[in-house]
Amino acid sequence: MTTPDLFGDLDPGRRTRLGPDAWVLRGFALPRMDALLPALAGIEAISPFRHMKTPGGFVMSAALSNCGALGWTSDRRGYRYSPIDPESGLPWPPIPEAFARLAREAAAAAGFEDFAPDACLINRYLPGARMSLHQDRNERDFGAPIVSVSLGMSAVFLFGGPARSDKAVRVPLHHGDVAVWGGTDRLRYHGILPLGERPHPLLGARRINLTFRKAG
Ligand code: MD3
Ligand code: FE
Numbered sequence: 001m002t003t004p005d006l007f008g009d010l011d012p013g014r015r016t017r018l019g020p021d022a023w024v025l026r027g028f029a030l031p032r033m034d035a036l037l038p039a040l041a042g043i044e045a046i047s048p049f050r051h052m053k054t055p056g057g058f059v060m061s062a063a064l065s066n067c068g069a070l071g072w073t074s075d076r077r078g079y080r081y082s083p084i085d086p087e088s089g090l091p092w093p094p095i096p097e098a099f100a101r102l103a104r105e106a107a108a109a110a111g112f113e114d115f116a117p118d119a120c121l122i123n124r125y126l127p128g129a130r131m132s133l134h135q136d137r138n139e140r141d142f143g144a145p146i147v148s149v150s151l152g153m154s155a156v157f158l159f160g161g162p163a164r165s166d167k168a169v170r171v172p173l174h175h176g177d178v179a180v181w182g183g184t185d186r187l188r189y190h191g192i193l194p195l196g197e198r199p200h201p202l203l204g205a206r207r208i209n210l211t212f213r214k215a216g
Contacts, residue, residue: 015109018159021145021183023110028102028129029149030176034201035098036151040122040208043067046093047085049124061129062192068095070119070215072138079138081119081215095120095212102178103147103212110180112145117212125155125207131192133164137214144214145182151175151210152203153195160189175200176199 012027049063052074055169070081071092085092096172099120107115119139123131136146150173157179160168165190173179181188192209199205 001070012176016171018169018179019181019185019188021085021111022159022185022188023179023183024173025106025109025169025178025180026174027176028106028109028178031150032098032102033176034103035096036149037202039096039098040151040210042096044091045120046090047071047088049122050087059169060131062123062125063129064104064124064129066092066120067122068092068117068119068215069100070120072121072213072215081138099210100213102149106119106147106149106180107145110145110182112180112182115145115147115212116215117144117147117214119213119215121211122212123209123211125153125195125209127195127205130194131187133158133160133168133191135187135189136211137187139213139215142186143182144188146179147212148179149210149212150177150179151208152200153198153207154200154203155195155207156193158189158191158193160191162187162189164189175202 008161014026016024051063073082154174157171157173158168160166
């Protein structure tokens with residue numbers, strides 16, 4: 001008798017297809033953690049995580065930072081990509097080589113060759129933080145994919161359709177998982193349910209998400 005694969009989502013090396021052009025590469029980043037975590041600490045030291053305001057006047061529950069030539073920012077005037085960190089007045093730190101290689105290789109593993117991101121948005125979720133359903137549409141060219149790397153505490157990702165009212169499926173994302181989406185799935189609504197309380201053994205009580213984009 002075979003055991004049902006109750007924990008298939010935790011099995012590193014598996015690919016889960018979420019749509020025609022959307023994949024989750026389970027554990028793809030795990031073998032690279034020794035390079036990724038120090039690189040992340042270096043970015044935090046230059047551009048610390050901060051809570052930005054939405055154009056509607058709300059404070060986002062996820063804190064963010066960026067690396068790369070362009071960084072995603074939000075304030076009362078709107079959402080935009082900027083070459084300057086508004087807190088420091090200086091450029092965002094560059095995308096570390098280990099980040100760029102991971103993004104390029106994950107995109108290729110999902111069928112998107114030669115991905116060269118110029119922006120990496122870094123979200124930090126503490127217990128209770130969430131991201132409501134939205135589309136990523138501040139980038140200039142929707143032809144490039146987006147690559148997302150999950151670190152630390154697990155979260156439930158909501159994967160919807162092209163309209164906000166489309167039913168969303170729930171997909172758990174764990175430490176080391178990499179999601180890649182582009183093509184026909186590029187403008188699907190998505191979000192993150194409120195983060196739980198159980199700390200991650202390596203990163204503690206937080207979830208970090210890197211999203212690599214071609215913004216300019
Ligand atoms: C979208 N971040 O920063 S990325 C964002 O985990 C953002 O911090 C979330 O949405 C986060 O804009 C989610 C994960 C993800 C994975 C697969 C997708 C987003 C997706 C497939 C299609 C569309
Ligand atoms: Fe998004």
